[in-house]
Amino acid sequence: MSALFAPTVPRLAALPPSRRALEIPTSPDRPVLTARVARLRGAGSMVRGRISRLSVRDVRFPTSLGGHGSDAMHTDPDYSAAYVVIETDAEDGIKGCGITFTLGKGTEVVVCAVNALAHHVLNKDLKDIVGDFRGFYRQLTSDGQLRWIGPEKGVVHLATAAVLNAVWDLWAKQEGKPVWKLLVDMDPRMLVSCIDFRYITDVLTEEDALEILQKGQVAKKEREKQMLAQGYPAYTTSCAWLGYSDDTLKQLCAQALKDGWTRFKVKVGADLQDDVRRCQIIRDMIGPEKTLMMDANQRWDVPEAVEWMSKLAKFKPLWIEEPTSPDDILGHAAISKALVPLGIGIATGEQCHNRVIFKQLLQAKALQFLQIDSCRLGSVNENLSVLLMAKKFEIPVCPHAGGVGLCELVQHLIIFDYISVSASLKNRMCEYVDHLHEHFKYPVMIQRASYMPPKDPGYSTEMKEESVKKHQYPDGEVWKKLLAAQEN
Amino acid sequence: MSALFAPTVPRLAALPPSRRALEIPTSPDRPVLTARVARLRGAGSMVRGRISRLSVRDVRFPTSLGGHGSDAMHTDPDYSAAYVVIETDAEDGIKGCGITFTLGKGTEVVVCAVNALAHHVLNKDLKDIVGDFRGFYRQLTSDGQLRWIGPEKGVVHLATAAVLNAVWDLWAKQEGKPVWKLLVDMDPRMLVSCIDFRYITDVLTEEDALEILQKGQVAKKEREKQMLAQGYPAYTTSCAWLGYSDDTLKQLCAQALKDGWTRFKVKVGADLQDDVRRCQIIRDMIGPEKTLMMDANQRWDVPEAVEWMSKLAKFKPLWIEEPTSPDDILGHAAISKALVPLGIGIATGEQCHNRVIFKQLLQAKALQFLQIDSCRLGSVNENLSVLLMAKKFEIPVCPHAGGVGLCELVQHLIIFDYISVSASLKNRMCEYVDHLHEHFKYPVMIQRASYMPPKDPGYSTEMKEESVKKHQYPDGEVWKKLLAAQEN
Numbered sequence: 001m002s003a004l005f006a007p008t009v010p011r012l013a014a015l016p017p018s019r020r021a022l023e024i025p026t027s028p029d030r031p032v033l034t035a036r037v038a039r040l041r042g043a044g045s046m047v048r049g050r051i052s053r054l055s056v057r058d059v060r061f062p063t064s065l066g067g068h069g070s071d072a073m074h075t076d077p078d079y080s081a082a083y084v085v086i087e088t089d090a091e092d093g094i095k096g097c098g099i100t101f102t103l104g105k106g107t108e109v110v111v112c113a114v115n116a117l118a119h120h121v122l123n124k125d126l127k128d129i130v131g132d133f134r135g136f137y138r139q140l141t142s143d144g145q146l147r148w149i150g151p152e153k154g155v156v157h158l159a160t161a162a163v164l165n166a167v168w169d170l171w172a173k174q175e176g177k178p179v180w181k182l183l184v185d186m187d188p189r190m191l192v193s194c195i196d197f198r199y200i201t202d203v204l205t206e207e208d209a210l211e212i213l214q215k216g217q218v219a220k221k222e223r224e225k226q227m228l229a230q231g232y233p234a235y236t237t238s239c240a241w242l243g244y245s246d247d248t249l250k251q252l253c254a255q256a257l258k259d260g261w262t263r264f265k266v267k268v269g270a271d272l273q274d275d276v277r278r279c280q281i282i283r284d285m286i287g288p289e290k291t292l293m294m295d296a297n298q299r300w301d302v303p304e305a306v307e308w309m310s311k312l313a314k315f316k317p318l319w320i321e322e323p324t325s326p327d328d329i330l331g332h333a334a335i336s337k338a339l340v341p342l343g344i345g346i347a348t349g350e351q352c353h354n355r356v357i358f359k360q361l362l363q364a365k366a367l368q369f370l371q372i373d374s375c376r377l378g379s380v381n382e383n384l385s386v387l388l389m390a391k392k393f394e395i396p397v398c399p400h401a402g403g404v405g406l407c408e409l410v411q412h413l414i415i416f417d418y419i420s421v422s423a424s425l426k427n428r429m430c431e432y433v434d435h436l437h438e439h440f441k442y443p444v445m446i447q448r449a450s451y452m453p454p455k456d457p458g459y460s461t462e463m464k465e466e467s468v469k470k471h472q473y474p475d476g477e478v479w480k481k482l483l484a485a486q487e488n
Numbered sequence: 489m490s491a492l493f494a495p496t497v498p499r500l501a502a503l504p505p506s507r508r509a510l511e512i513p514t515s516p517d518r519p520v521l522t523a524r525v526a527r528l529r530g531a532g533s534m535v536r537g538r539i540s541r542l543s544v545r546d547v548r549f550p551t552s553l554g555g556h557g558s559d560a561m562h563t564d565p566d567y568s569a570a571y572v573v574i575e576t577d578a579e580d581g582i583k584g585c586g587i588t589f590t591l592g593k594g595t596e597v598v599v600c601a602v603n604a605l606a607h608h609v610l611n612k613d614l615k616d617i618v619g620d621f622r623g624f625y626r627q628l629t630s631d632g633q634l635r636w637i638g639p640e641k642g643v644v645h646l647a648t649a650a651v652l653n654a655v656w657d658l659w660a661k662q663e664g665k666p667v668w669k670l671l672v673d674m675d676p677r678m679l680v681s682c683i684d685f686r687y688i689t690d691v692l693t694e695e696d697a698l699e700i701l702q703k704g705q706v707a708k709k710e711r712e713k714q715m716l717a718q719g720y721p722a723y724t725t726s727c728a729w730l731g732y733s734d735d736t737l738k739q740l741c742a743q744a745l746k747d748g749w750t751r752f753k754v755k756v757g758a759d760l761q762d763d764v765r766r767c768q769i770i771r772d773m774i775g776p777e778k779t780l781m782m783d784a785n786q787r788w789d790v791p792e793a794v795e796w797m798s799k800l801a802k803f804k805p806l807w808i809e810e811p812t813s814p815d816d817i818l819g820h821a822a823i824s825k826a827l828v829p830l831g832i833g834i835a836t837g838e839q840c841h842n843r844v845i846f847k848q849l850l851q852a853k854a855l856q857f858l859q860i861d862s863c864r865l866g867s868v869n870e871n872l873s874v875l876l877m878a879k880k881f882e883i884p885v886c887p888h889a890g891g892v893g894l895c896e897l898v899q900h901l902i903i904f905d906y907i908s909v910s911a912s913l914k915n916r917m918c919e920y921v922d923h924l925h926e927h928f929k930y931p932v933m934i935q936r937a938s939y940m941p942p943k944d945p946g947y948s949t950e951m952k953e954e955s956v957k958k959h960q961y962p963d964g965e966v967w968k969k970l971l972a973a974q975e976n
Binding site: 073074075076077078102103104105106108109110112113116142143144145146147148149150151152153154155156157158197198199200201202298301302303304324325326327328329330331334351353354356357359360363364 | 561562563564565566589590591592593594596597598600601604630631632633634635636637638639640641642643644645646685686687688689690786789790791792812813814815816817818819822839841842844845847848851852
């Protein structure tokens with residue numbers, strides 16, 4: 001892809017009339033939709049095609065063999081994904097690819113849930129989906145029968161994320177833009193029309209959202225230029241997984257320092273003496289000025305979190321991440337109250353299951369750093385609402401990433417956040433983990449410890465077909481071998 | 489079953505030595521397990537056998553055809569269940585049956601999740617499971633890979649409930665007691681050993697739990713007698729589903745009054761004028777003295793809930809149930825603050841996904857009535873922790889029931905609660921819905937608008953095999969016909 005933001009398909013004139021998204025006749029009995037379509041038209045939209053196929057596959061990488069990704073609660077993760085591909089009847093051959101991230105076992109359950117949602121997507125015109133994206137989101141999350149097994153949480157919400165991530169990838173590819181740029185260029189009213197405000201209007205109304213987004217238009221061209229030149233600041237989690245030996249830790253840390261990293265995260269929570277030793281090693285190596293974060297992955301109860309972190313305070317962590325259950329808003333508030341006076345902030349979010357939890361974490365002053373996740377929340381749509389709430393409370397967003405594909409996705413959201421919402425880099429950075437990027441067609445690009453804005457159209461979610469085939473569970477080549485070895 | 493609490497199998501002597509649960513040699517390196525086994529021994533336990541088979545089926549009843557169960561958010565439910573049966577290698581032929589309740593679509597996803605959990609159960613000795621039930625619970629809910637798609641919420645937690653409900657059914661059948669009686673007779677230390685206190689010790693420690701249960705021993709014989717004679721008070725939801733016409737509502741209400749019901753619940757939340765009319769009808773029919781509850785099934789945002797209910801206050805509801813998202817603890821607290829002065833309490837719980845949510849609802853004074861659910865929480869184990877927390881905060885428990893099998897299960901929990909925990913009937917009652925009981929082998933028995941304590945061993949979860957076969961989805965006779973008719 002040579003030209004920046006070049007569309008991947010010929011322009012409108014080359015398409016047969018029936019595929020022209022902008023050719024919808026206006027109708028007095030559909031005034032809302034008409035207004036939205038008008039906005040699509042105003043944006044020069046190229047949205048087209050009817051969803052004709054949805055496929056989903058169970059793709060697993062045997063990361064547990066190397067201790068990568070191990071933490072106090074997830075000791076042997078095989079980074080995996082439910083990988084969704086949607087196709088349309090448009091003649092451009094463009095596919096939308098979406099993932100949700102998982103840890104191995106259970107991916108088949110998410111695959112099953114994607115199939116249960118598929119009937120909401122199939123045979124829909126993409127222009128109807130994005131023309132009333134709020135309505136479509138509500139349809140997926142509030143199906144009168146399916147919502148019982150959520151609602152908007154766990155397996156069924158992860159599946160929703162995978163499906164919607166594919167829709168966003170498709171939309172952005174059709175528009176010839178990376179998702180962050182699609183969002184940055186989008187009319188604020190159109191952005192607001194993607195958000196389901198149900199259950200958050202006591203904190204953020206449509207009007208509030210619009211006001212924030214309109215303010216975000218000021219000087220956004222400069223911020224976009226800045227991002228394209230310098231990228232978005234990142235921190236690394238790759239050095240200090242719980243399963244790594246001290247030697248591995250030192251070696252990776254030395255290499256990361258050489259590569260220009262200035263912000264490091266260490267996993268803690270399984271054993272206090274171990275933690276003290278490992279934190280000492282890493283603090284000694286990075287020196288007193290560089291930033292250190294700690295991550296307990298939900299290991300503690302509330303009193304335990306306070307006690308444990310009081311003992312690690314001497315290593316000057318910027319934050320303790322996931323000190324306790326992701327459901328425990330009041331617990332995080334209590335921990336925050338105890339630890340902020342020690343100079344330690346609270347970070348959480350990667351397992352916060354929807355916007356209602358984030359709303360309350362903000363209301364209760366339960367966190368100092370908010371960590372969105374691109375695959376646990378309901379895709380771009382729900383993340384938009386969380387970014388806007390965080391802006392309203394002036395809490396910095398520092399996204400969760402890593403796993404497989406999470407870096408690829410979330411960079412779009414945080415770059416948009418800087419350009420169009422927060423307009424600030426203070427206390428902000430995006431997680432980075434250096435694993436599994438080679439399986440993606442448009443992998444992240446890190447320069448000088450920063451995410452460089454992706455330039456290829458889409459959501460960077462498309463995997464290499466060869467990788468998918470090899471790692472499909474249980475029939476891909478990689479798993480066939482591993483499972484056979486296990487049996488012998 | 490003629491004799492009360494008669495064991496369903498011959499006594500220990502008739503079993504081969506290898507099956508004798510009490511014959512475990514003590515071992516100094518397993519002191520905790522040994523102590524627990526000693527307690528099992530003290531209780532004259534008959535626990536035996538190794539789990540040799542687990543099967544799970546997707547069973548659906550086409551209730552949407554009659555508008556039964558319809559509410560403001562679930563307009564067309566087909567009451568369904570993932571139905572789990574576990575078998576052991578003991579020669580008694582006893583099976584454990586467990587369900588989790590669903591609404592039709594998505595049951596197949598829960599079935600898939602049960603299969604993902606099965607390896608934790610298969611080939612385990614039942615005596616090892618119940619001898620360290622906390623450990624077993626933790627194993628199911630904290631699997632290093634599977635917990636990512638929860639944790640302890642949504643599909644995977646519903647599946648956990650189905651599996652554990654089957655284990656409790658098996659255990660109680662082996663002991664020859666209904667589950668409520670098994671719990672009532674259980675040593676408090678043994679009860680405490682079934683509970684996972686993770687994430688709730690800031691509110692309820694093991695010591696707190698033990699103290700509450702020991703106090704509950706006082707006069708429990710009298711309360712057991714009282715339950716056996718009079719039953720546990722119930723209220724009915726059968727009269728006023730949202731999909732019923734005014735005529736049906738009147739007719740069912742008249743019949744319920746004739747049958748001795750004194751407490752009624754009406755569904756609200758879809759349309760205010762409709763609600764006013766329907767509430768007027770029902771209040772006129774039952775008169776000013778009888779109890780009326782309202783249920784919005786999560787339809788509103790926080791400000792909307794307050795406004796809407798202010799307009800229905802004149803009908804004197806005891807509570808408004810599920811005014812907003814089940815995840816919104818602070819929202820419920822705000823609604824409670826506004827409505828309690830109008831004489832309306834807040835009730836919620838049927839979609840609260842684990843003990844951490846209930847802990848916070850209690851901490852935040854967000855509810856006046858706590859509604860446990862036997863299939864959404866992690867079976868008896870997690871419900872025990874919630875009953876004890878409710879006792880600590882002196883909040884009455886009024887269980888959710890209905891659906892398919894929920895009445896059968898939850899009666900055990902609430903009867904135990906009265907005899908051994910709360911010792912009070914003030915402001916307490918258990919939901920009752922008169923549907924689908926005919927499919928159970930040991931259906932609930934209602935007399936004088938009260939649940940009469942079940943006397944058959946087990947958890948009342950066993951379904952008639954003929955019903956299961958007929959209603960299996962999509963291959964059972966009932967569905968074959970319906971699906972064929974749909975196609976024509």
